[in-house]
Amino acid sequence: MTHHQDNIGRPAAGWSPWRTVVGFGLVSLAGDMVYEGARSVYGPLLAALGASATMVGLVTGAGEATALLLRLVSGPFADRSRRYWTMTFTGYGLTAVCVPLLAITPTLGAAGLVVAAGLILTERLGKAIRSPAKSALLADAAAHVGMGRGLGVHKALDQIGAFAGPLLIAAIIAAGAGRLWPALAILAVPGAASILILLTVRAKSRPRPTPTPAAAAADVPAVATTPLPARFWWFAAAAGLCTAGLVTYGLIGYHLVRDQVVDTAVVPLLYAAAMAAAAVTALATGVAYDRSGPRILLALPVMVATVPVLAFRDGLVPVVAGILLWGAATGVQDSTVKALVADLVPRHRRATAYGLFAAVQGAGALTGGLAAGALYQQSHNALTAAVALSQAVALLILLRIGAVRPPAAPR
Secondary structure (H helix, E strand, O other), rough: OOOOOOEEEEEOOOOHHHHHHHHHHHHHHHHHHHHHHHOHHHHHHHHHEEEHHHHOOOOOOHHHHHHHHHHHHHHHHHHHHHOOHHHHHHHHHEEEEEEEHHHHHHHEEEHHHHHHHHHHHHHHHHHHHHHHHHHHHHHHHOOOOHHHHHHHHHHHHHHHHHHHHHHHHHHHHHHOOOHHHHHHHOHHHHHHHHHHHHHOOOOOEEEEEEHHHHHHHOOOOHHHHHHOOHHHHHHHHHHHHHEEEEHHHHHHHHHHOOOOOOOHEEHHHHHHHHHHHHHHHHHHHHHHHHHHHHHHHHHHHHHHHHHHHOOOOOOOOHHHHHHHHHHHHHHHOOOOHHHHHHHHHHHHHHHHHHHHHHHHHHHHHHHHHHHHHHHHHHOOHHHHHHHHHHHHHHHHHHHOOOOOOOOOOOO
């Protein structure tokens, strides 16, 4: 069989697996500088273009929903078509193009808000397209160096980009007397770097032989047709409520600027601090999960419920505390939550489980983003109460499924 150029690659001679892992980590670092840098000022940008709080919540919530929900389609398509590299390049390409184009939206008059919303959603579409394919390519290399270590190094580099991007944005805004467009335009540089590094990684990889349909079918165990356990679905519901209740940073940034809590240039700095908190918390709760089991996740609804209590205040100290707590909750969702998903389902159903889990979280992100924006316009207290109620339900579900006891060993 002729090898298709998009098949998953393995390191070529002279190109160690660690170099491939680090190469993908550097791609993620540059890519995160682009979209996390822009994400840190979505609230102020949309507000400057005339968006209401409801619109900010809708656009940012829909963006996260797009990035999660469409993985239900892109993941299976990547496996069926084996166009892993094409999908990875397409996803990063959309990010590298769409984010810098946000710089022109202030010049478009009444159309600026519509164009900005479209670019934000298209960038998130890129995330949905590339994530499953890139994860497959990365795992193929990480398997040669130890999956945990390989993915850990990748995640560390990824978080460096998430931290550096908002810092770059803040510096450019400060130097430009508060103007957003130069900061967004400069993100074209790390965007181009992500593509160039990805081209290098691709050039140093060679295609892995594609299995015949008969061989591929023989590799699928019978367990792949079994339904996912009820405990997984209950946990997905609880996690979906947590995602819905965790207000977007776009709405927090909108509040900071509208109520003049901080200058616009400070908003991305606070986002960078949140990303640092996410990295530390992800590592800490991951270690705690390995030692003590999923009971650590009982803290997540409490964290989510506390965020609006602090983040939507007028004082700088509680706002900073709320933003750091927001970052910490994000870190738990990005690490320990996914660990329990893997433990709740049979090994050969994990890919399906992650796709369905992402869909539930995406629905929560869309619903929560819209509801939070609408409630914020009505009353901060109404928003805080609604989040607290949703997290009380999430906590009850976690207790119902026995989150305080270790999950049964996956089959």
